[in-house]
Amino acid sequence: MKRIFSISLQNRLALTYALFIGFALAVLTVIINIFTGLIFTSLVKTNIAAKSTEIVRVVGERYNPMSRGFDTVIIEAIGMYFVHEGYITTVEDESGGLVWDARACDMRECITVIYEIAGRMEGQFGMSGAMRKEQYPIMYAGRTVGIVTIETYGPYFYSETESTFLASINRLLVIATIILMVTSFVISVILSRAIARPVNKSAEAARQIAKAHAGGVGGKPLTIRIDDKCQTKELAELARSINSLAAELEEAECRQKQLTSDVAHELRTPLTCLQGDIEAMIDGVYKPDRERLESLHEEIIRLAGLVNDLNTLTSLEWERLTLNKAEFDLAALLRVTAEQFRAAAAEKGVEIHLCLVESLLTADYDRLKQVFINLLSNAVKYTDNGCVIVSVQKATTVGVEWEVFITDTGIGIPEVDLPHIFERFYRTDKSRNRSTGGVGIGLAIAAAIVHAHGGTISVESNGKSSVFKVAL
Numbered sequence: 115m116k117r118i119f120s121i122s123l124q125n126r127l128a129l130t131y132a133l134f135i136g137f138a139l140a141v142l143t144v145i146i147n148i149f150t151g152l153i154f155t156s157l158v159k160t161n162i163a164a165k166s167t168e169i170v171r172v173v174g175e176r177y178n179p180m181s182r183g184f185d186t187v188i189i190e191a192i193g194m195y196f197v198h199e200g201y202i203t204t205v206e207d208e209s210g211g212l213v214w215d216a217r218a219c220d221m222r223e224c225i226t227v228i229y230e231i232a233g234r235m236e237g238q239f240g241m242s243g244a245m246r247k248e249q250y251p252i253m254y255a256g257r258t259v260g261i262v263t264i265e266t267y268g269p270y271f272y273s274e275t276e277s278t279f280l281a282s283i284n285r286l287l288v289i290a291t292i293i294l295m296v297t298s299f300v301i302s303v304i305l306s307r308a309i310a311r312p313v314n315k316s317a318e319a320a321r322q323i324a325k326a327h328a329g330g331v332g333g334k335p336l337t338i339r340i341d342d343k344c345q346t347k348e349l350a351e352l353a354r355s356i357n358s359l360a361a362e363l364e365e366a367e368c369r370q371k372q373l374t375s376d377v378a379h380e381l382r383t384p385l386t387c388l389q390g391d392i393e394a395m396i397d398g399v400y401k402p403d404r405e406r407l408e409s410l411h412e413e414i415i416r417l418a419g420l421v422n423d424l425n426t427l428t429s430l431e432w433e434r435l436t437l438n439k440a441e442f443d444l445a446a447l448l449r450v451t452a453e454q455f456r457a458a459a460a461e462k463g464v465e466i467h468l469c470l471v472e473s474l475l476t477a478d479y480d481r482l483k484q485v486f487i488n489l490l491s492n493a494v495k496y497t498d499n500g501c502v503i504v505s506v507q508k509a510t511t512v513g514v515e516w517e518v519f520i521t522d523t524g525i526g527i528p529e530v531d532l533p534h535i536f537e538r539f540y541r542t543d544k545s546r547n548r549s550t551g552g553v554g555i556g557l558a559i560a561a562a563i564v565h566a567h568g569g570t571i572s573v574e575s576n577g578k579s580s581v582f583k584v585a586l
């Protein structure tokens with residue numbers, strides 16, 4: 115079997131967060147670096163230009179218009195000061211004669227400064243520049259009285275203070291990035307753990323439920339539930355879904371257990387009777403005369419009917435019920451069904467009255483017939499004198515089209531039994547019903563069919579008569 119590489123949700127989330135944050139931080143750092151570099155370079159270039167202008171200005175101030183010459187002593191002091199700053203200056207007078215030259219003044223110092231700057235720019239900042247010369251005129255009364263030539267490392271250079279400042283900024287940026295990366299990694303681990311924990315819990319619960327369910331009817335009860343008070347909407351929804359699935363499975367399991375025990379119980383009694391009777395006949399205790407055989411036959415038919423009913427109920431409750439819907443007149447269906455019971459009712463001296471109006475309905479004709487057969491058979495079965503009334507009327511409730519009432523003047527249903535009457539195998543009086551032959555499935559079948567149609571079935575009884583209402 116091909117093994118699929120799988121990674122836990124927590125690790126996946128942590129990795130995704132970490133990668134995303136790492137990438138975002140790296141991009142941010144590069145951008146900040148580039149921008150700081152650009153801004154700093156432009157500041158430095160402005161500074162160099164300002165310094166050059168300053169040199170020209172102070173040298174210009176040393177021009178004496180009377181002697182048409184320069185104060186070389188002061189110019190030397192100014193020039194040497196700027197040599198230390200990285201500006202190698204030469205001053206010429208208006209006729210091109212050399213006034214002062216930094217190199218001629220102190221060659222050693224000039225070379226030292228140039229090497230220092232070039233070493234810093236190439237070693238620390240990876241720049242390969244060269245010495246560049248710029249010439250500036252010295253103006254006096256609108257005419258050029260001299261030329262200042264300034265030689266600097268170009269295209270630009272950082273002074274010692276500037277390079278220290280830039281290096282500190284870069285160092286700070288690196289430290290901040292490392293701190294942010296570590297912090298965000300820790301946060302991503304905490305965050306992913308917080309998200310993954312409820313998911314893992316749900317998965318574990320689902321596994322437990324599946325395990326308990328696989329145990330079948332005899333297995334552990336499906337009482338496992340997850341805490342659904344999670345602050346994340348989707349995770350709370352997941353927990354609720356699993357809980358409702360578990361509840362449904364638990365209910366289904368209970369129904370299955372109940373059905374198994376009910377069926378066993380319902381079959382055991384008549385089978386024991388049959389077995390006893392047949393054994394008695396084999397042993398010669400009874401003679402297998404016609405009357406006894408007919409009674410056995412009746413019991414077998416009743417059992418077959420029970421199995422049939424169970425089959426119908428199982429298919430109604432467990433399988434997806436497919437309804438063959440067509441439009442028909444509900445009144446006609448009720449009339450035909452009632453006619454089937456007229457003879458049996460008359461035999462007991464019970465009359466069947468119909469109070470019907472044309473009532474067109476789209477539903478499954480055969481299934482609904484089964485509902486009314488069950489209700490009418492009960493009405494006739496449990497009524498010894500009086501009448502049974504079958505009526506249909508337009509519904510007054512929203513969402514309901516027709517309401518069918520089957521009213522009898524029979525023995526009524528005790529109030530305590532009313533809420534359970536539609537439950538499978540529920541009988542109001544066990545001993546009484548044994549004689550009437552019912553096992554308590556008829557109403558459960560009727561209810562399942564009505565519900566499959568989206569309708570409701572209910573009963574009211576005052577202890578003397580009963581009214582069954584089917585709303586469709």
Ligand code: ADP
Nearest residue numbers: 492493496526541542552553554555556557580
């Ligand atoms: P059964 O096959 O026992 O009649 P049902 O599911 O049809 O089963 O009915 C369940 C129980 O409800 C019956 O056993 C009976 O006690 C009670 N019942 C149903 N219909 C009536 C009625 N019209 N009058 C009195 N009791 C009724």
